[in-house]
Amino acid sequence: MSATFNPGLAGDEAYLNRPLRRDIREIPGDSGLPFLGHLPQVIKDVHGFQKRHIARYGQLARINLGLFPGVLVTHPDHLRQVFTDPGENFSSAMGYDGNVSAIYGGSIITQDFGHHKASRRVFQTAFKRSALEGYVDIMNPTIKENIADWARQRDFRYTVASRKILIDVGARVFFGAESAGEEIRRIAHLFHEMNHVGLMALVHWNIPGSKYWRGQRAKARMERLILDYIRARRAAPGKDLTSILAAERDENGELWPEELLLPHLNLLLFAAHDTTAGATSHLMMYLSQPENQHLQEKLRQQAFDLGIDNPSLADLDAYTDMENAVLEATRLHPAVATIMRRTTRDVRLGERDIPADTMLMNMSHWAHRSPEFWTDPETFDPDRFSEERREHKGHSFQFLPFGGGAHKCIGMHVALMNAKLILHHTLRKYRFELQPGYDCRCDVLPLPFPSKNLPLKVTAL
Ligand code: HEM
Secondary structure (H helix, E strand, O other): OOOOOOOOOOOOOOHHOOOOOOOOOOEOOOOOOOEEOOHHHHHOOHHHHHHHHHHOOOOEEEEEOOOOOEEEOOHHHHHOOOOOOOOOOOOOHHHHHOOOHHHHHOOOOHOOOOHHHHHHHHHHHOHHHHHHHHHHHHHHHHHHHHOOHHHHHOOHHHHHHHHHHHHHHHHHHOOOOOOOHHHHHHHHHHHHHHHHHHHHHHOOOOOOOOOHHHHHHHHHHHHHHHHHHHHHHHOOOOOOOHHHHHHHHHOOOOOOEEEEEEEHHHHHHHHHHHHHHHHHHHHHHHOOOOOHHHHHHHHHHHHHHHHHOOHHHHHOOOOOHHHHHHHHHHOOOOOHHHEEEEEOOOOEEOOEEOOOEEEEEEEOOHHHOOOOOOOOOOOOOOOHHOOOOHHHHOOOOOOOOOOOHHHOOHHHHHHHHHHHHHHHHHHHHHHEEEEEOOOOOEEEEEOOHHHHHHHEEEEOO
């Protein structure tokens, strides 16, 4: 396959035109409640639900997440088979068919196999170390500006604050947007309309005022904005991701057409924002608990010991305890609740025959908390990722907050450096405690976040 970005369909791709297989009664399991399926149980307690369902029906059982039936995939052996997928049996394009593709169709996350590989090769240039060094220079001042007034805020909610930082960071790092002001407020608004309204649409009726219509309208506006960014960055490049990608050339030495870059650039905020905000929010929930104040203090001390106000990428490499703390938060609370795939043909997965066009709901919660792979799995214990213990290395697919295989998160290092920079700046400025009476419960759907946006007591040092 030639290295074209977003090529048209080619080859034997009949699976792209077939409907979802809804009748999979031959697979053990049940359909849950009428209309809602197992959604209420998943929302109430995703870990408990998976344990009960597996105890009752075994691995690879049938489930129903409201709009569509599918198979629950949780065992690392099965996750490995789905994500490594040498036989091209598991499609992301059809896994994300529906709401995600209505907004992010044509982007790397919804492409399959050869098409995906070609896009990924081009996209990769924006995630090289030299590019990340430039992003750190943008992140440092953005984070510092955002956290300046935290101790003065009444009713401080960490999740709200971290989402604000991450929109700001995303707008500047991905597009080179101007700091603060109208430009970023507009991006934040369009992001909300696309992801928190459009993506939640139950039906695709393009009726003015409906969720679907609002999502589509915001998508069109965001795309116009991104086209303007591509043109502006080609004229005057900066250190941002659009500048890097917009300067890339195809095999004939031509700049990539802007409409081919567009869907990939549009995906970035969706992929980066709520995921990183969720990871840092869960982490801060643990670090703020009375029993983990010593861990907070240890990380703070390391941040002071570094003795640098604005760390570089190389400085961040040394923050291994911080990185382990972020990883531990994503183990306990994976930011992507379900990674979707659809079978392209009849396949044998583990010990089960799965028919073509069946949806697979790949969920990491069970593996992330299975005593088979982790000691004391319910406990927040970042040191389990240390060089001495390396608990996450038992099975190559026991820990997959960033997915695995060809579609493994391309922004993983951006997410980790962003999280470490947020820790660096906030811990040097503030002490964090839970608000009295706060019950550390976490939501999974619609998005994984601590409940009530994590109210924290913030004390200036
Ligand atoms: C804690 C933060 C993050 C988590 C937990 C996370 C998780 C994931 C997961 C699980 C996937 C795989 C999806 C699949 O296989 O269908 C993924 C893909 C992706 N992520 Fe992330 N992500 C995070 C941050 C980021 C950031 C910061 C960026 C961009 C800078 C990013 C960009 C992407 C992209 C573009 C893909 C699609 C890759 C492909 O299809 O080849 N992510 N992410």
